[in-house]
Ligand SMILES: Nc1ncnc2c1ncn2[C@@H]1O[C@H](COP(=O)(O)OP(=O)(O)OP(=O)(O)O)[C@@H](O)[C@H]1O
């Protein structure tokens with residue numbers, strides 16, 4: 365549904381994105397991640413036909429965002445970062461304007477505006493001036509104008525920024541409910557959100573794509589080992605040595621180690637559970653086994669490893 | 683072309699913010715002041731002429747009230763129109779709303795047309811407020827409607843030109859003040875350019891005279907409807923709108 369091929373954008377002498385390629389399948393929700401200034405908003409602005417790329421192509425629903433811009437714009441809903449809206453208009457007339465600009469007829473417009481306000485929970489503020497709304501409500505109006513007209517593709521730049529925890533859950537389930545019928549690309553800095561909402565991720569760092577795919581695949585790719593955290597009261601040297609001999613253990617690392625004992629992180633081949641062996645080893649050696657638990661991998665760790673790994677990899681050449 | 687929704691939105695913005703009311707009120711107030719002083723002077727002059735019949739032949743209410751009124755109104759427009767147009771694009775750019783506007787399925791041309799027509803409609807409303815004055819004159823004297831109608835046509839075309847120039851200036855910047863000063867500067871230059879025609883003389887002088895807004899507006903006020911003048915304004919409007927379209931497109935490229 366979205367195909368981006370070697371997209372590059374220069375702002376004067378600054379290269380904001382370089383050779384960016386990725387694709388999003390129809391009905392998928394994809395999280396677009398990256399540290400500040402990575403080029404997320406730049407990419408999204410190009411996809412939304414706000415500005416052309418310096419080179420490369422992007423196609424949405426099979427149409428080129430630059431050459432068939434009008435056709436693409438009929439099929440997308442866009443909510444820019446920090447949601448620019450007309451402060452001097454009231455919510456309902458504003459949404460009516462958007463619906464009309466998107467080409468909806470009078471009765472259809474009335475129906476959709478009412479429905480969208482309902483879905484985004486802004487019905488009760490429909491007569492207020494947009495400029496007087498709180499940040500969270502503005503954000504929802506921004507989302508409402510994007511989903512008006514039922515576009516095939518939604519491009520949402522940080523849609524949950526500035527919302528309170530309850531609103532975040534509501535907006536997330538709203539976005540989740542768009543899956544299947546709509547293709548969504550959303551950028552965010554809240555990584556747990558991505559695991560909840562998105563089917564896959566695209567990670568960009570310093571203008572280049574560094575990873576993409578389903579979250580599970582990325583976890584396997586960047587954390588190829590299963591991890592167990594153990595706390596043992598026994599001399600550390602012996603513990604380290606013995607644990608390394610367990611079959612399947614790839615690495616053992618001390619986390620907080622003192623003479624009397626400590627915490628260790630044991631990594632083993634993925635799919636290989638070494639907790640029983642550790643328990644038996646401790647019993648046999650008469651070590652005090654204080655804690656033994658599996659450590660799951662969060663997207664956060666993957667993200668940090670990828671982004672930090674990039675920096676490490678760059679250093680020798682710099 | 684989805685001009686209509688853009689037009690409605692701009693009208694709504696004019697009337698939810700105080701701009702439209704303030705500009706229209708100030709316009710009506712100053713025009714009213716000019717009218718009453720011109721009309722009072724005319725009444726005085728006509729009373730004197732009753733005692734001196736030789737002067738009476740020269741007193742014609744259309745020439746001595748409406749013509750100076752039209753020329754005064756055109757000066758007010760020179761000062762006020764930049765304020766009507768300064769917001770049109772500059773404010774969208776400053777507040778970032780242009781990012782949404784230009785990603786809706788409307789052509790840049792339709793966006794411009796909607797904005798242009800909205801400002802023109804506001805101006806037409808302002809002009810309609812001054813219909814009161816010929817109305818008053820008619821109650822006391824016989825008015826020749828021909829020159830009044832051409833006079834209004836002239837004012838309308840001139841305002842339409844000012845708006846086109848203002849729209850172009852507004853597309854150049856994020857700053858409303860800069861847009862308004864630029865508009866005023868350009869209009870003032872075009873206004874006064876004819877003055878130097880006398881010194882320059884020859885073909886250049888003719889050209890300068892032709893470029894002058896004042897020159898063309900004068901004919902309308904005299905009741906002369908010449909296609910040359912209409913074409914002059916039409917050319918100006920088309921050129922300014924074309925430049926505005928180009929500048930909007932160029933801004934897209936810069937991001
Ligand atoms: N209009 C502009 N002119 C010049 N440089 C720009 C412009 N917009 C963005 N940049 C630069 O391009 C780079 C990418 O910016 P972009 O806004 O795409 O980042 P981002 O990933 O959205 O960051 P954030 O998470 O902070 O929103 C940055 O280095 C930024 O300074």
Ligand SMILES: [Mg+2]
Nearest residue numbers: 404405406445
């Ligand atoms: Mg951004």
